[in-house]
Amino acid sequence: MALSSTTATAAAASFVSGHRGGCSRPSLSSPSFVSAFPRAVAARTRAPPAPARSAAMTVRAQAAGKKSVLIVNTNSGGHAVIGFYLAKDLLAAGHSVTVLTVGDAASDKMNKPPFSRFSELTSAGARTVWGDPSDVGAAVGGGGAAFDVVVDNNGKDLDAVKPVADWAKAAGAGQFLFVSSAGIYTPTDELPHVEGDAVKESAGHVGVEKYIAGEFGNWASFRPQYMIGSGNNKDCEEWFFDRIVRGRAVPIPGSGMQLTNITHVRDLASMLALAVENPGAAAGKIFNCVSDRAVTFNGLVKMCAAAAGAEPNIVYYDPAAVGVDAKKAFPFRNMHFYAEPRAAKEALGWTSTTNLPEDLKERFAEYASSGRGEKEMSFDLDDKILSA
Amino acid sequence: MAATVSLKSSLLLPSPISDFSGASLSISSQTRRRSWQPRGARMQVAASADSKNILVMGGTRFIGVFLSRLLVKEGHQVTLFTRGKAPITQQLPGESDAEYAEFSSKVLHLKGDRQDFDFVKTSLSAKGFDVVYDINGREAVEVAPILDALPNLEQYIYCSSAGVYLKSDLLPHFETDAVDPKSRHKGKLETESLLESRDVNWTSIRPVYIYGPLNYNPVEEWFFHRLKAGRPIPVPGAGNQITQLGHVKDLATAFGLVLGNPKASKQVFNISGAKYVTFDGLARACAKAGGFPEPEIVHYNPKDFDFGKKKAFPFRDQHFFASIEKATSELGCTPEYDLVEGLTDSYNLDFGRGTFRKEADFTTDDMILGKKLVSV
Numbered sequence A: 001m002a003l004s005s006t007t008a009t010a011a012a013a014s015f016v017s018g019h020r021g022g023c024s025r026p027s028l029s030s031p032s033f034v035s036a037f038p039r040a041v042a043a044r045t046r047a048p049p050a051p052a053r054s055a056a057m058t059v060r061a062q063a064a065g066k067k068s069v070l071i072v073n074t075n076s077g078g079h080a081v082i083g084f085y086l087a088k089d090l091l092a093a094g095h096s097v098t099v100l101t102v103g104d105a106a107s108d109k110m111n112k113p114p115f116s117r118f119s120e121l122t123s124a125g126a127r128t129v130w131g132d133p134s135d136v137g138a139a140v141g142g143g144g145a146a147f148d149v150v151v152d153n154n155g156k157d158l159d160a161v162k163p164v165a166d167w168a169k170a171a172g173a174g175q176f177l178f179v180s181s182a183g184i185y186t187p188t189d190e191l192p193h194v195e196g197d198a199v200k201e202s203a204g205h206v207g208v209e210k211y212i213a214g215e216f217g218n219w220a221s222f223r224p225q226y227m228i229g230s231g232n233n234k235d236c237e238e239w240f241f242d243r244i245v246r247g248r249a250v251p252i253p254g255s256g257m258q259l260t261n262i263t264h265v266r267d268l269a270s271m272l273a274l275a276v277e278n279p280g281a282a283a284g285k286i287f288n289c290v291s292d293r294a295v296t297f298n299g300l301v302k303m304c305a306a307a308a309g310a311e312p313n314i315v316y317y318d319p320a321a322v323g324v325d326a327k328k329a330f331p332f333r334n335m336h337f338y339a340e341p342r343a344a345k346e347a348l349g350w351t352s353t354t355n356l357p358e359d360l361k362e363r364f365a366e367y368a369s370s371g372r373g374e375k376e377m378s379f380d381l382d383d384k385i386l387s388a
Numbered sequence B: 001m002a003a004t005v006s007l008k009s010s011l012l013l014p015s016p017i018s019d020f021s022g023a024s025l026s027i028s029s030q031t032r033r034r035s036w037q038p039r040g041a042r043m044q045v046a047a048s049a050d051s052k053n054i055l056v057m058g059g060t061r062f063i064g065v066f067l068s069r070l071l072v073k074e075g076h077q078v079t080l081f082t083r084g085k086a087p088i089t090q091q092l093p094g095e096s097d098a099e100y101a102e103f104s105s106k107v108l109h110l111k112g113d114r115q116d117f118d119f120v121k122t123s124l125s126a127k128g129f130d131v132v133y134d135i136n137g138r139e140a141v142e143v144a145p146i147l148d149a150l151p152n153l154e155q156y157i158y159c160s161s162a163g164v165y166l167k168s169d170l171l172p173h174f175e176t177d178a179v180d181p182k183s184r185h186k187g188k189l190e191t192e193s194l195l196e197s198r199d200v201n202w203t204s205i206r207p208v209y210i211y212g213p214l215n216y217n218p219v220e221e222w223f224f225h226r227l228k229a230g231r232p233i234p235v236p237g238a239g240n241q242i243t244q245l246g247h248v249k250d251l252a253t254a255f256g257l258v259l260g261n262p263k264a265s266k267q268v269f270n271i272s273g274a275k276y277v278t279f280d281g282l283a284r285a286c287a288k289a290g291g292f293p294e295p296e297i298v299h300y301n302p303k304d305f306d307f308g309k310k311k312a313f314p315f316r317d318q319h320f321f322a323s324i325e326k327a328t329s330e331l332g333c334t335p336e337y338d339l340v341e342g343l344t345d346s347y348n349l350d351f352g353r354g355t356f357r358k359e360a361d362f363t364t365d366d367m368i369l370g371k372k373l374v375s376v
Helices: A002-017 A033-045 A052-062 A080-092 A133-140 A158-170 A204-215 A237-245 A265-277 A297-307 A342-348 A356-370 A380-387 B023-031 B063-073 B097-106 B117-127 B140-149 B186-197 B220-228 B248-258 B279-290 B325-331 B339-349 B363-375
Strands: A068-073 A096-102 A127-131 A149-153 A175-179 A219-224 A226-228 A250-253 A262-264 A285-289 A294-296 A314-317 B053-057 B077-082 B108-111 B131-134 B155-159 B202-207 B209-211 B233-236 B245-247 B267-271 B276-278 B297-300
Touching: A068 A080, A068 A133, A080 A096, A080 A149, A080 A265, A096 A133, A127 A133, A133 A158, A149 A158, A149 A265, A158 A175, A158 A204, A175 A204, A175 A265, A204 A219, A219 A265, A226 A265, A226 A356, A237 A250, A237 A297, A237 A356, A250 A297, A250 A380, A262 A265, A265 A285, A265 A342, A285 A342, A294 A297, A297 A356, A314 A380, A342 B325, B053 B063, B053 B117, B063 B077, B063 B097, B063 B131, B063 B248, B117 B140, B131 B140, B140 B155, B140 B186, B155 B186, B155 B248, B186 B202, B202 B248, B209 B248, B209 B339, B220 B233, B220 B279, B220 B339, B233 B279, B233 B363, B245 B248, B245 B339, B248 B267, B248 B325, B267 B325, B276 B279, B279 B339, B297 B363
Parallel strands: A068 A096, A068 A149, A096 A127, A149 A175, A175 A219, A219 A285, A226 A262, A250 A314, B053 B077, B053 B131, B077 B108, B131 B155, B155 B202, B202 B267, B209 B245, B233 B297
Antiparallel strands: none
């Protein structure tokens, strides 16, 4: 035994003092690695978090009452479709829904989806009104029943949202939900963006989040990225289909390895709806409103091509070298832009259903039947890139 | 009592030399089994609040070094099955003499070659372990004799690898994802299949890249060598490939959490860090950890070079990361170390003290940098 102790010690000394150089043992003070193990033992004593699903179901059973929900909805852009799907989900669950679309019912913007499909909402019992978010009361009519929940799916800064929030508070809304943006996260070497990570303080959405956190006992903010889904007001997959069906190369900036989140809008709606139905679980929280998978630019092209029954044809380029603005030449941020929906899974028991390969097939079917593939289109920026 | 260390350990001798050097010790340690309680509550998640008779296949090199300490501290009887080539125990940097003495006096050694399946079967069935942690198993054939020898085994805990996942454009990898039967790690897959097919309570852990003090895979060490030498860091491609590192102590903790845990029964868990990192970002994180200035990173196209058998970069040239959400939500397992903290721990306890496993080799760097100078 003495022999083995000596041997062990000798081995230890040679290990610690350096591989072969025999240099003197440095006297760096450092925390004992074994002190990590009280943490390991403590980790065992920490009960695992209560499974969110059962927590959500318990809450749902308690809050069986139906809600009156007001969705203040943008009249254009990528977020417009979120309010449309959310309204449908809430109506299907038996809640009462009013959609206040910004602007004028008669404006040209209302000829585009999802607004052009509002009959689907009204036939399901929704009330659709138009007006100015700075005077919600006028738009929804005074003297009406109070709303339990107000969702602002319109503003990007405090100028636009403050009047809505102030009105909601004065009108006694119990819960205020804000559709923010994952674009506010500060870019970082370590991914993904997780709720609680640093955000750009100057961003309009950040100002809104801070304000509503101060104003409402029960608030939540949802940070989406890009979405696909029938009724979308903004091109997403169409940009790729336009090129693929015309046999054109798809120009990709950089390496094509950039990761982004493309989520089916039904997932965004289901997350918001869960928050409406589980206000306690959602209160005071930020939720990345995205699917639980990211996709590379390369992967997205391959999936769009597969959905179209075509072979992918990618041409890589350096925007600076070619002299194009990547923001105009490509539909997504030219960088990793990748968030994960960890808070929604943990706090709301939410699950992601987006399945890009399958969802893109459905998207292509709609694209193909729309006639867009036969329309004359110019590809000036593409041509500039491809000829460089 | 210290485990015996064979002085002939440098010779790989055939099975007659494999012996039961631990056997004479095990009886006395059994009488002590319930007398020692670790500090701190032992309110365990699972039913097994009793100390277990645990066999660790391996355990003297990296993961097992930390895992065995954790298990001993929790009051289990731990036997390491190794050929005895490396010292059975060694005092680690930062470990006090008292802590080391406590550990090394308790851990047992079963000397043998796990490729000697007959010996494995006879020695293990003679001893009768409750739980096996298989840290160094590569092929299914190595595992079968262990299962044969221990029909009443309570749990077989296997260190697999996230390398089994089929490469995908949709990430992160989840435990339910497709696996690649042709991957370099197909032995791990075949082992998982074997465990699934046998009537044994198994758990499989799939780490990504493991790092921390004593790492024998030059992961962080590769960066530290270059940073110390003040050399630029050559990174293939755009440097935005995303990888994931998990600290060895967090991995050991995870291994500890699945012990006797019904939620781990016949389950696979990805275990790694909570966040992922780009190649360029990792170079910067290593610099921060070691107190080096921000590194110069040089990108290159690997296709422009023939490095022969040498590895020019320690990571696979692709995105490679896995979600640890299942372990977090089902086991309550969250990593303690974030990337810079973990790299700092590794630096302070290992490279920063002048220790490392592989000598610096800048041959491929010079090829890359030389060509860069020429093309500029």
